[in-house]
Every structure is written in structure tokens, then in C-alpha cells.
Amino acid sequence: MKKAILGSLLLASVCLSNAQNTAILKIDSAKQVINKHIYGHFAEHLGRCIYDGFYVGDTSKIQNTAGVRNDIIDALKKLKIPNLRWPGGCFADTYHWKDGIGDKAKRPSIVNTNWGDVTEDNSFGTHDFLNMCKLLGCEPYLSGNVGSGTVQELADWVQYTNFDNVCPMSQLRKQNGQQQAWGVRYWGIGNEAWGCGGHMTPEHYSDLYRQYATFMNNSPKASLFKIASGASDNDYNWTEVLMKNIPKGMLGGVAMHHYSVIEWKKKGSATNFTEAQYFTTMKSAWLMDELVTKHSAIMDKYDPAKKVALVVDEWGGWYDGEPGSNPHFLYQQNTMRDALIAGMTLNIFNNHAERVRLANLAQCVNVLQAVILTNKEKMILTPTYHVMQLYSVHQNATMIPLDIKSNNYQYGAETLPAVSGSASKDSTGAIHISLTNIDTKVSQEIAIDLGGKVFSKSSAQIITSGKLQDYNSFETPDKIKPTPFTAFSIKQGSLIVKLPPFSVVVLEIK
Numbered sequence: 001m002k003k004a005i006l007g008s009l010l011l012a013s014v015c016l017s018n019a020q021n022t023a024i025l026k027i028d029s030a031k032q033v034i035n036k037h038i039y040g041h042f043a044e045h046l047g048r049c050i051y052d053g054f055y056v057g058d059t060s061k062i063q064n065t066a067g068v069r070n071d072i073i074d075a076l077k078k079l080k081i082p083n084l085r086w087p088g089g090c091f092a093d094t095y096h097w098k099d100g101i102g103d104k105a106k107r108p109s110i111v112n113t114n115w116g117d118v119t120e121d122n123s124f125g126t127h128d129f130l131n132m133c134k135l136l137g138c139e140p141y142l143s144g145n146v147g148s149g150t151v152q153e154l155a156d157w158v159q160y161t162n163f164d165n166v167c168p169m170s171q172l173r174k175q176n177g178q179q180q181a182w183g184v185r186y187w188g189i190g191n192e193a194w195g196c197g198g199h200m201t202p203e204h205y206s207d208l209y210r211q212y213a214t215f216m217n218n219s220p221k222a223s224l225f226k227i228a229s230g231a232s233d234n235d236y237n238w239t240e241v242l243m244k245n246i247p248k249g250m251l252g253g254v255a256m257h258h259y260s261v262i263e264w265k266k267k268g269s270a271t272n273f274t275e276a277q278y279f280t281t282m283k284s285a286w287l288m289d290e291l292v293t294k295h296s297a298i299m300d301k302y303d304p305a306k307k308v309a310l311v312v313d314e315w316g317g318w319y320d321g322e323p324g325s326n327p328h329f330l331y332q333q334n335t336m337r338d339a340l341i342a343g344m345t346l347n348i349f350n351n352h353a354e355r356v357r358l359a360n361l362a363q364c365v366n367v368l369q370a371v372i373l374t375n376k377e378k379m380i381l382t383p384t385y386h387v388m389q390l391y392s393v394h395q396n397a398t399m400i401p402l403d404i405k406s407n408n409y410q411y412g413a414e415t416l417p418a419v420s421g422s423a424s425k426d427s428t429g430a431i432h433i434s435l436t437n438i439d440t441k442v443s444q445e446i447a448i449d450l451g452g453k454v455f456s457k458s459s460a461q462i463i464t465s466g467k468l469q470d471y472n473s474f475e476t477p478d479k480i481k482p483t484p485f486t487a488f489s490i491k492q493g494s495l496i497v498k499l500p501p502f503s504v505v506v507l508e509i510k
């Protein structure tokens with residue numbers, strides 16, 4: 001008798017774990033545009049991101065334009081990166097921009113105290129970065145120095161980059177060879193002011209923000225979008241104090257940083273990880289949904305019209321540096337685990353498009369969850385690059401609410417939703433649905449109710465691999481890349497998709 005009950009319980013649990021996931025695509029409720037800027041990137045003076053990454057100098061044997069690698073420019077243009085944040089991170093609050101202009105041979109050096117005490121020669125400065133953004137076709141997002149800078153210094157930087165009329169800083173810019181102002185719209189006022197940016201209280205920082213923001217002037221070239229240094233993870237009090245103390249007219253966005261980390265003191269290898277470590281990383285990646293929801297709810301109290309954006313200007317997976325690399329350089333490989341972090345996180349941002357309007361993956365080249373890795377003349381694209389490229393169809397498209405009832409991915413006694421997704425409609429009327437399955441073993445079939453709409457054309461691409469720990473190396477650069485995907489069909493008004501374990505799929509229906 002006992003055996004029979006146990007048997008039927010087991011059967012029930014097997015059936016449950018294989019039950020179909022369901023979703024409803026609410027096409028008629030689509031109205032919120034997904035701001036393309038949530039697909040932004042981040043380039044800090046850290047390790048080999050700028051020097052020996054983006055920038056090799058104009059005497060390098062590697063093909064370059066004004067010192068910036070051409071292969072990187074081409075790859076990022078294909079990714080349609082909308083914005084690039086620079087020069088930090090923690091570095092930003094040590095950086096004095098006037099040291100990075102004028103004759104390169106005469107520039108003073110700077111010691112990068114946050115990242116390995118490396119001496120930098122300041123050969124990559126404001127002109128180099130802003131002209132690089134022009135080449136990339138993206139908007140620059142400059143992080144101003146509040147921690148060790150001055151109000152005047154930041155006000156001058158704005159004038160130098162944005163003013164065409166006769167004024168001291170436009171004269172100086174012209175002397176340095178740039179006639180026209182670039183017109184920089186996005187400005188961060190400090191970074192992680194609660195930590196490396198000055199260990200401030202939110203009360204003190206809000207006052208400083210008001211002071212700095214007051215002297216950062218608009219110009220005909222750019223109406224400034226000012227971003228307050230935001231909370232770490234679930235520091236909701238930080239957001240509360242900023243929203244309360246800073247007048248809304250002075251605030252374009254409030255930032256928030258969240259990294260998917262196993263444990264800060266024991267991050268583990270980027271490539272050699274167990275399922276337990278994978279599960280913890282995924283739990284941390286899913287936490288983004290709760291963080292964005294709760295920070296948004298606080299912002300709603302002070303800004304119900306949602307004028308102020310939540311800016312997640314640092315996100316991604318963070319592991320131990322690769323063996324043999326300088327641990328301060330944060331150089332890590334990028335596996336299917338990272339592809340899943342990217343797919344899930346971007347789904348979360350898409351679904352919160354009404355409040356999350358700018359975000360930056362940390363970081364772009366050779367640091368943390370990079371989309372590009374370089375080794376001398378070689379360059380590879382990581383699985384995260386390929387996810388960002390597939391998801392670029394959502395940029396500036398109209399978000400379609402996608403209500404998913406997901407099965408659980410179970411590990412030990414804990415569970416997480418196995419499937420995440422988001423959807424949007426682009427200007428041609430094509431609908432894109434992006435889905436992830438984080439389950440390591442179970443394929444997840446999902447039936448998406450199309451709400452009576454009829455579609456005649458469909459196609460899809462998938463990113464997956466033989467092993468979760470697989471990655472693109474300099475020897476096998478194309479091990480993981482998007483391939484055509486056919487395990488889906490439209491039946492009786494539903495789109496049925498069979499997602500293999502640990503996969504990212506993007507479908508197009510029209």
C-alpha cells in the first residue's frame with residue numbers, strides 16, 4: 001500500500017516537472033517602448049578594458065583607427081551598442097579629465113589605485129573616448145568625479161564637451177584640435193558614492209548631487225540627463241533618501257548596481273563550476289527582478305509619473321580572475337552560464353521598460369562579463385555577445401506583456417523559475433519573443449497563447465552548447481554562437497516552443 005502511494009507520488013512529481021509551461025502574449029496591451037539604452041555597455045580604466053583592450057595606440061601592428069582596434073569597432077557596431085559608460089566605475093572618482101587632453105607626450109600619468117596600482121599614461125582621454133563613440137555610432141555616458149574632484153572640474157568638463165560658443169573650455173577644446181562640441185547627454189554624478197566613490201551617507205550624497213548638478217549646464221548641443229549614483233543591490237534606503245531629497249527636475253535617473261555573485265569572498269571559477277554554484281549564480285541573476293521591482297516601487301511614491309529612470313549601470317556575472325591573470329584586472333572567461341544571466345536579465349529589463357530606461361553590462365572588453373575578449377592580435381566574441389546581438393531586436397520596440405507560468409528548476413531543496421521571457425513588436429510589425437531555460441537537465445515546453453492573432457511567418461535562433469561550462473576560446477572561437485532553431489510550431493492559436501536545457505531562444509513571428 002505504502003509502495004503504491006509512493007509510486008503514484010513519484011509519478012505525479014515526474015509529471016509535474018515535465019508539465020507544460022504556459023504564457024499569454026498580450027499583444028493588444030503593447031504600449032511601452034523598450035528604451036534601446038538598456039542595451040548599453042561599460043568601459044572602465046580597469047585591467048585590459050581600455051589599454052590593451054579597446055586602445056592599442058596608433059603605432060600598433062593591430063589594425064586601428066586613432067589607436068582603437070578596428071575589429072572591436074566592427075563587432076560593437078554589429079551589436080548596435082546604444083551607449084558606452086566611461087571612465088568608471090571606481091576609477092571615475094579618481095580621474096581628472098584635464099590630465100587626459102592635449103599633447104599625449106606631455107600628459108601627466110595617473111596611478112589606478114582601485115585596480116592594481118597600475119600607472120597609466122593618460123594617452124586615452126576625452127577626445128579619444130568621444131571620437132571612439134562616434135565611430136561606434138553610440139552615445140557616450142560620462143561618469144563625473146565627485147569623490148576626489150570639484151564642482152568646477154565637472155562643470156568645466158560639461159563646457160569642454162558641449163559648448164560651441166566662445167568660452168574658456170570651448171577655446172581649450174579647439175586648441176586641442178576639436179572644433180565642434182560633441183554634445184554629451186548622459187552624465188553620471190559620481191559612482192558608488194556609498195563605497196569607492198567616497199563612503200558617503202545618502203543624505204550627504206544627495207546634497208552633493210544637488211550642488212554638482214546645479215553647475216552642469218545645458219547647451220544647444222545637449223540637454224543633460226543627469227544620473228545620481230545609486231544603491232548597491234537591496235539598499236532601498238539609498239533610493240528612498242535620494243528620491244526624497246533631490247528635486248525631480250534635477251534628476252534624469254537614479255542608478256543601481258547588482259552583480260550575480262556566488263559569494264564576494266568565494267566567487268569561484270568562471271569556467272570550472274558545479275551545479276550548486278551555477279544554481280546560486282542563477283538565484284542572484286533572478287534577484288534582479290525583485291530589486292528592480294522594489295526600487296521602482298520606492299520611486300513610484302515620489303515620482304508616480306515615472307519621469308525619473310532607474311538606471312542599472314552595472315550588472316553581470318562576477319567570478320575569480322582567470323588563473324595566471326592579475327586578480328585586480330577582473331579578467332574572466334564567459335560560458336553558457338553567462339549567456340543565461342544575460343538572457344534572463346535583459347528579459348527582466350524589457351519587462352520593466354516603464355522604469356528601467358538605461359543599463360550597462362559590466363564590462364565591454366576583457367573585464368567581468370565581457371562581450372569581447374582579446375589576446376594580442378586575436379579577438380573573440382563571447383556567448384554574452386551573441387545573446388546581446390539576438391536581443392538587439394528589442395531595442396526601441398514596443399514591449400508586449402508576456403505572462404509566464406513557469407515550471408520550477410529544482411536544485412536540492414531550492415527552486416527557481418526555469419523559464420523567463422519577454423516580447424516586443426518592432427516598427428515593421430514583427431514580434432520577437434526571447435526565452436531562456438535555466439534548467440540544467442529538463443527541456444521545457446512552453447505554450448504561448450497568441451490571443452487569437454494569426455501569423456504566417458516564423459523563424460528562430462538558439463544559443464546553447466553541449467555543456468554548461470562551454471565557452472569560446474582563442475582556439476575554438478565559434479564553439480558557441482547562434483544557430484537556426486526549429487523545435488517550435490504554431491498550433492490552435494498557441495506558439496509551442498521546446499526549450500532545451502540551458503538555452504536562450506529568440507523567435508520572430510509575423
Ligand code: AHR
Binds near residue numbers: 088
Ligand atoms: O565593474 C567593476 C567595479 O564594480 C566598478 O568599478 C565599481 O563601480 C563596482 O564596484
